[in-house]
Amino acid sequence: MTQSAVIFDLGNVILFFDFHRVADKLSRISSIDRESIGQFLFDARHHSPLETGEIQPEDFLRKCLPSFPVELHTEQLQEIWCDIFWENGQVIEIIKTLQGKAKLLLLSNTNHWHIEYIKTHFTVLDLFDETIFSHEIGLRKPDPKIYQHALDLLPPDTPVAYIDDVLEYVEAASKMGITGIHYTHHDILRKRLEALGLLPPSDTLL
Secondary structure (H helix, E strand, C coil), X not given: CCCCEEEECCECCCEEECCHHHHHHHHHCCCCCHHHHHHHHCCHHHHHHHHCCCCCHHHHHHHHCCCCCCCCCHHHHHHHHHCCEXXXXXXXXXXXXXXXXXXXXXXXXXXXXXXXXXXXXXXXXXXXXXXXXXXXXXXXXXXXXXXXXXHCCCCCCCCEEEEECCHHHHHHHHCCCCEEEECCCHHHHHHHHHHCCCCCCHHHHC
């Protein structure tokens, strides 16, 4: 029997993040208001070349701050850009429970600085059999090619579930024949995985 696979998104599923922290820190050391910085950071259109590796995080941030009056070193920018994550412990426990029961893949729209930071500050990447990062392969969700890239890492006809907090990305995965799960809460996620037979019913764990 072919082993099932579960593909997880990273941001706001396994690691929570908050770009408001970036806007707050940059506004405190400059004359640029928090809202103006936030308008750039939260516009998904600006993230596309960053997440496909076409530009580097430093260039992205300096573009965000074209009139920035303070000369920031690369290391300062990197610290501000990366210190935004904290663990979703309940989901991490679910992933640990899935180990050995399913092939585990990570699929994330991300960038070089964030992944390097996560590697040195967290251990969650070690839980996965395969990791797929948009900036490394030049593809980002919801491009069908990035889901196909993940599927190509698995044996043919593998049953696959995909978990993401962005509904658009879940729907794109579903169009590829993947069972999509929109992440909203860890208890709901556990129930969905139980229904798929990937986790034992919760009452058997008592």
